[in-house]
Amino acid sequence: IPSPSLLPSQTQWLTCFFPIYFLAKPTLPTNFEENTWATLKSAISSIFLKQPDPCDLEKLYQAVNDLCLHKMGGSLYRRIEKECEAHISAALKSLVGQSEDLVVFLSLVEKCWQDFCDQMLMIRGIALYLDRTYVKQAPNVRSLWDMGLQLFRKHLSLASEVEYKTVFGLLQMIESERFGEAVDRTLLNHLLKMFTALGIYLESFEKPFLERTSEFYAAEGVKYMQQSDVPDYLKHVEMRLHEEHDRCLLYLDVSTRRPLVATAEKQLLERHISAILEKGFMLLMDGNRMEDLQRMYYLFSRVNALESLRQAISSYIRKTGQDIVMDEEKDKDMVSCLLDFKASLDTIWEVSFSKNEAFCNTIKDAFEHLINLRQNRPAELIAKFLDEKLRAGNKGTSEEELEGTLDKVLVLFRFIQGKDVFEAFYKKDLAKRLLLGKSASIDAEKSMISKLKTECGSQFTNKLEGMFKDIELSKEINESFKQSSQARTKLPSGIEMSVHVLTTGYWPTYPPMDVRLPHELNVYQDIFKEFYLSKYSGRRLMWQNSLGHCVLKAEFPKGRKELAVSLFQTVVLMLFNDAQNLSFQDIKDATSIEDKELRRTLQSLACGKVRVLQKHPKGREVGDDDSFAFNDGFTAPLYRIKVNAIQMKETVEENTSTTERVFQDRQYQVDAAIVRIMKTRKVLSHTLLITELFQQLKFPIKPADLKKRIESLIDREYLERDKNNPQIYNYLA
Amino acid sequence: MLVILVLLYSPEGIEALCSAVGVDHTDVRMLMLAWKMNAEKQGYFTQDEWHIGLKALRVDTIGKLKKRLSNLKEEVMKPENFENFYLYAFRYCLTEEKQKSIDIESICILLDLVLGSQFRPQVDTFTEYLKIQNEYKVINMDQWTNFFRFCKEISFPDLENYDTTEAWSLVLDNYVEWMKEKAKLAAA
Numbered sequence A: 001i002p003s004p005s006l007l008p009s010q011t012q013w014l015t016c017f018f019p020i021y022f023l024a025k026p027t028l029p030t031n032f033e034e035n036t037w038a039t040l041k042s043a044i045s046s047i048f049l050k051q052p053d054p055c056d057l058e059k060l061y062q063a064v065n066d067l068c069l070h071k072m073g074g075s076l077y078r079r080i081e082k083e084c085e086a087h088i089s090a091a092l093k094s095l096v097g098q099s100e101d102l103v104v105f106l107s108l109v110e111k112c113w114q115d116f117c118d119q120m121l122m123i124r125g126i127a128l129y130l131d132r133t134y135v136k137q138a139p140n141v142r143s144l145w146d147m148g149l150q151l152f153r154k155h156l157s158l159a160s161e162v163e164y165k166t167v168f169g170l171l172q173m174i175e176s177e178r179f180g181e182a183v184d185r186t187l188l189n190h191l192l193k194m195f196t197a198l199g200i201y202l203e204s205f206e207k208p209f210l211e212r213t214s215e216f217y218a219a220e221g222v223k224y225m226q227q228s229d230v231p232d233y234l235k236h237v238e239m240r241l242h243e244e245h246d247r248c249l250l251y252l253d254v255s256t257r258r259p260l261v262a263t264a265e266k267q268l269l270e271r272h273i274s275a276i277l278e279k280g281f282m283l284l285m286d287g288n289r290m291e292d293l294q295r296m297y298y299l300f301s302r303v304n305a306l307e308s309l310r311q312a313i314s315s316y317i318r319k320t321g322q323d324i325v326m327d328e329e330k331d332k333d334m335v336s337c338l339l340d341f342k343a344s345l346d347t348i349w350e351v352s353f354s355k356n357e358a359f360c361n362t363i364k365d366a367f368e369h370l371i372n373l374r375q376n377r378p379a380e381l382i383a384k385f386l387d388e389k390l391r392a393g394n395k396g397t398s399e400e401e402l403e404g405t406l407d408k409v410l411v412l413f414r415f416i417q418g419k420d421v422f423e424a425f426y427k428k429d430l431a432k433r434l435l436l437g438k439s440a441s442i443d444a445e446k447s448m449i450s451k452l453k454t455e456c457g458s459q460f461t462n463k464l465e466g467m468f469k470d471i472e473l474s475k476e477i478n479e480s481f482k483q484s485s486q487a488r489t490k491l492p493s494g495i496e497m498s499v500h501v502l503t504t505g506y507w508p509t510y511p512p513m514d515v516r517l518p519h520e521l522n523v524y525q526d527i528f529k530e531f532y533l534s535k536y537s538g539r540r541l542m543w544q545n546s547l548g549h550c551v552l553k554a555e556f557p558k559g560r561k562e563l564a565v566s567l568f569q570t571v572v573l574m575l576f577n578d579a580q581n582l583s584f585q586d587i588k589d590a591t592s593i594e595d596k597e598l599r600r601t602l603q604s605l606a607c608g609k610v611r612v613l614q615k616h617p618k619g620r621e622v623g624d625d626d627s628f629a630f631n632d633g634f635t636a637p638l639y640r641i642k643v644n645a646i647q648m649k650e651t652v653e654e655n656t657s658t659t660e661r662v663f664q665d666r667q668y669q670v671d672a673a674i675v676r677i678m679k680t681r682k683v684l685s686h687t688l689l690i691t692e693l694f695q696q697l698k699f700p701i702k703p704a705d706l707k708k709r710i711e712s713l714i715d716r717e718y719l720e721r722d723k724n725n726p727q728i729y730n731y732l733a
Numbered sequence B: 001m002l003v004i005l006v007l008l009y010s011p012e013g014i015e016a017l018c019s020a021v022g023v024d025h026t027d028v029r030m031l032m033l034a035w036k037m038n039a040e041k042q043g044y045f046t047q048d049e050w051h052i053g054l055k056a057l058r059v060d061t062i063g064k065l066k067k068r069l070s071n072l073k074e075e076v077m078k079p080e081n082f083e084n085f086y087l088y089a090f091r092y093c094l095t096e097e098k099q100k101s102i103d104i105e106s107i108c109i110l111l112d113l114v115l116g117s118q119f120r121p122q123v124d125t126f127t128e129y130l131k132i133q134n135e136y137k138v139i140n141m142d143q144w145t146n147f148f149r150f151c152k153e154i155s156f157p158d159l160e161n162y163d164t165t166e167a168w169s170l171v172l173d174n175y176v177e178w179m180k181e182k183a184k185l186a187a188a
Helices: A010-015 A032-049 A057-069 A073-093 A102-126 A128-132 A144-158 A160-178 A185-198 A201-227 A230-250 A254-268 A270-286 A290-302 A306-326 A328-351 A357-371 A377-390 A399-415 A419-435 A442-456 A458-483 A485-490 A519-535 A567-575 A584-591 A595-606 A652-681 A686-696 A703-715 B002-007 B011-021 B028-037 B047-057 B062-077 B079-093 B104-115 B120-132 B141-153 B170-187
Strands: A549-556 A559-566 A581-583 A613-616 A627-630 A640-642 A683-685 A719-721 A728-731 B101-103 B138-140
Touching: A032 A057, A032 A073, A032 A102, A057 A073, A057 A102, A057 A128, A073 A102, A073 A128, A073 A144, A102 A128, A102 A144, A102 A160, A102 A185, A144 A160, A144 A185, A160 A185, A160 A201, A160 A230, A185 A201, A185 A230, A201 A230, A201 A254, A201 A270, A230 A254, A230 A270, A230 A290, A254 A270, A270 A290, A270 A306, A290 A306, A290 A328, A306 A328, A306 A357, A328 A357, A328 A377, A328 A399, A357 A399, A377 A399, A377 A419, A377 A442, A399 A442, A419 A442, A419 A458, A419 A652, A442 A458, A458 A485, A458 A519, A485 A519, A549 A567, A559 A567, A567 A584, A567 A595, A581 A584, A584 A595, A584 A627, A595 A613, A595 A627, A652 A683, A652 A686, A652 A703, A652 A728, A683 A686, A686 A703, A686 A728, A703 A719, A703 B141, A703 B170, B011 B062, B028 B047, B028 B062, B028 B079, B028 B104, B047 B062, B062 B079, B079 B104, B079 B141, B101 B104, B104 B120, B104 B138, B104 B141, B120 B141, B120 B170, B138 B141, B141 B170
Parallel strands: A559 A640
Antiparallel strands: A549 A559, A581 A627, A613 A627, A683 A728, A719 A728, B101 B138
């Protein structure tokens, strides 16, 4: 075609004529498409039939290229599709009725699939150009690979027996593996990959697989729960879950992991939670089986069953604790049992329950509940336990150990609702330790007080601290007394005395006990009194003789001894300075010690381990007609002998009076609280008054007790019942 | 009439009055008479009480008094009078200076006398309970009033609407508990 510049002008165009030459369009050979296809078809057929094809791949590729260039892609695609379908269909049909043996059959399916994949890849290689041009441009046309998969899927489902047998075989194999047989996992892996590739994994495999799993574990769970004990069962469950997890890594599709594990958990655990707890929880707790408990915690947490476990802990603690607390015969060991129990629970909580906070609170609550199951007694026993620990003579306990014990006991103390009972007994024992010089360590004593202070505030420990102050002050007073002129000039010789001056109110109240003191002691007391009152005028001194203790020098025919005795014992023993033999009545008249106390005192001198007196007739009890004589045959390996243990011992009267005082105190507190409330409210309903009282009172009390106090106040005309509404009280100013 | 009048101001006088009107001195009607006369002290009528009382009763002979006594009961039993009478009965039995409560034995007799006709089963069980318990030796005014309220308000013998968390006296709480315990034993 000439260049436009050579073209004549428009006008010239009309007048001149130049001959124009057209190039002839190249024409295709008439059979081009058919012939090319024939080549391709034969090649595809050979691929499927696994026969060598004479035509090399380069040429085939070119052939596809040519067809596409000549816009024959569409028909080529359809022809390839049709050709593949015939072969795929044949391949799958050939599997029908194949081997009865499932594994063999599955291998055939695997082989078929593997072949199909190889073949389709090869065909796609040849027809790559088709994939890149026609398939891309035409809407809704699958790539050759996908087309192949779709055909495979179609004919697999048409040959339903094949699909069914495959799935069945797979399930069978997995079940065999669950029963412990070794199976060809690669085979499983490949076949399942096939399902995934075909997009029928979920529907055709996973669904029946999960159903089968569910049935399998449902049966197994029931059976194993019956057969094995809980720890073994839990171990088994853990192993099963682990296996299923591995199964997903090895051959199942990743997406199956969640539903599969959930199914196993549901059948093996969830359904048996209460049975597991009922059958084995106590066993594990009692046996302190940390590892098994940890397993239980871990497994239960997987199925959100920790709440059930928490409840089981709670009832376990309550039940076990009840046995410890309620059995009066075990009172002696109650505190140490509780301490051990708490320690073991704490360890289990730490190791097995991964310090779960809710569990921690549960343990606390349950402990609080159980320790208050019995009123007052646990508080008393805790105080006594501390007394034992803080008392001198605990050999082999280091300061640190003691400190640790105190801390642990404090944990129990925290749970006690009636802290006033504890205080009363603690105070009583502390007083004895301080006054009789039996405290193991003043540092430990003070440390305990400061702990109580942190726990309950200074109001709680004010009086206890006051006791320590009194003791320190007494030391100073004794020093200055010794140096005073009164002491130097007037004191009888041969006696040394030290006095504790105690502030009333800080110390427990002691019943006054009469005793006729030997002259020397009386003189001594009078001189001290004179000295003290000259220093602190306006005070009143009362001698508490029951708490006094002495060291006596005794000349026994078989040796000299020093006797550590109580003041009462002293008074009795000193009678024997002037007499060999005295009747009970003689001693009673001479000392005027109260009858019961005197019997106790004589018992300790004549019937205990150390017998400095001889009782006639012999026997444990002191009778009215008994007589006592100085034991001149007395021997003992040690020079200094303690006979005053009776002072440290708590008498029944002491115990009841301490408890009674606490109750008396509570009554006053209730009365005061009622009056306080009514004074501000003037008019209040019964229910509201009771509610407010429960809020204000810090010790456990029954509604009936409150009623009693209200009625007493009505009786004493602090309150009255409203004339019109008996449910309402009026304050009477 | 004159003889009686002379003796009236002493317990012997009351006894004489009783025999004259033909009523036992422990009869509830004597208590009602005392209430009507507003007598302050048990076993005694003062002259004023006697005069004002007789006027109020509109009687001037023993014969009339005898007649009047029998219909006095109707007057007392009227709801508007009964509570007043009930409270009076308690106060009437307080014989000592500053006495606030009455011993169990007397209370049982008194309950039988004043409530027996209206609340027989309540009175019987309550007095039975009072006699076997040993927590309370006496009953005070508050407890006395409470029991009357109990008889009026609580369905008996099922005690269904009794609630210990309400302001009932503790002695009633205990009595109810005892009743329930008894019912349980009977059922078993």
